[in-house]
Amino acid sequence: MNAQKSRIAQAFSNSADSYEQASQLQAEVAKEVATLALADLPSNPRVLEIGCGTGGLTKHLLTQVEGGSFLITDIAPNMVEKCREACVDKRARYLRMDGEHPALEGQEFDLIVSSLAMQWFADLAAGIERLTAHLVPGGRLVFSTLAHETFANWRTAHTELGLKDGTPIYPTPQQVDGMWPEGGQGQVSVDLIKREYEDAQTFARRLKTIGANTPAQGHRPLSPKNFRKISAHLGRNFVDHYHIVYGAFTKG
Ligand SMILES: C[S@@+](CC[C@H](N)C(=O)[O-])C[C@H]1O[C@@H](n2cnc3c(N)ncnc32)[C@H](O)[C@@H]1O
Known part of the structure; x- marks a missing residue:
């Protein structure tokens, strides 16, 4: 695992x-992913989850699917443990794994599913290709990830002040729709979810509370003086967005 991946795993x-x-x-997003993923499942499905976190999506999978087997994974060891404790189920196995480089030789799944984890992949298209190689014919990869309008107001504030922000660059939905590997069919749908933040400190604190505070590789954190500038520029009760892409791929 490279240094950036270790930082991401540590923060989570x-x-x-x-x-x-x-x-x-x-x-909310995990619930939507579950709805998309659980339509059309064969009986006793083999399911792989990438980036389980504390089990937001896992709980839906385990309560809504009858039978089957579940391999529940995350890159962050404490998240794997939290999820294991929250979702005790005989059908589930838990594993620490970087979903971008799945170490699953010879294993195949009817469903590979992930909610708001794949935006942490260094190369989303390559990650999708490696994951879909583990689908059986007719199997599906269903996920949500972040798209380019996410935190656009936060980024614009930095640009307007001549500062660099640490938000990773997210793809457009069209770009995600261009990432499907050969040998199947994929589609995307999009949602733009508005969030209001009391101030810049609240925004930064929320990201830290969920562990999503690892900046893009090579980014140097803002000095306290520049953070105060951003804070003053955004003002109180500023609005920003989570731009969600839902992707679904079916292997031919
Ligand atoms: C925002 S949380 C989402 C957790 C959960 N899916 C949910 O919906 O609540 C992102 C999760 O993805 C995990 N993650 C980040 N990069 C990952 C990677 N390359 N492979 C697997 N998990 C990863 C993090 O450790 C974290 O638990």
Whole structure:
């Protein structure tokens, strides 16, 4: 695992106990992913989850699917443990794994599912290709990830002040729709979810509470002086967005 991946894993591990205090949006999105993923499943499905966190999506999978087997994974060890404790189920196995580089030789799944984890992949298209290689014919990859309008107002504030922000660059929905590997068919749908933040500190604190505070590779954190500038520029009760792409791929 490279240094950036270790930082991401560490930040999420550190937030395993606080994650659910600030993850209402993630819970809403996970519910939608479950609805998309659980339509059309064969009986006794083999399911792989990538980036389980504390189990927001896992709970839907385990309560709504009868039978089957579940491999539940996350890159952050404390998240794997939290999820294992929250979702005790004989059908589930838990594993620490980087979903972008699945170590699953010879294993095949009817469903690979993930909610708001794949935006942390360094190369989303390559990650999708490696994951879909583990689908049986007719199997599906269903996920949500972040798209380019996410935190656009936060980023614009930085640009207007001549500062660099640490938000990773997210793809457009069209770009995600261009990432499907050969040998199947994919589609995307999109949602733009508005969020209001009391101030810049609240915004930064919320990201830290859920562990989503690892900046893009090579980014140097703002000095306290520049953070105050951003804070003053955005003012109180500023609005920003989570731009969600839902992707679904069926292997031919
Ligand atoms: C925002 S949380 C979402 C958790 C859960 N899916 C939910 O909906 O509440 C993102 C999760 O993805 C995990 N993650 C980040 N990068 C990952 C990777 N490369 N492989 C697997 N999990 C990853 C993090 O450790 C974290 O638990």
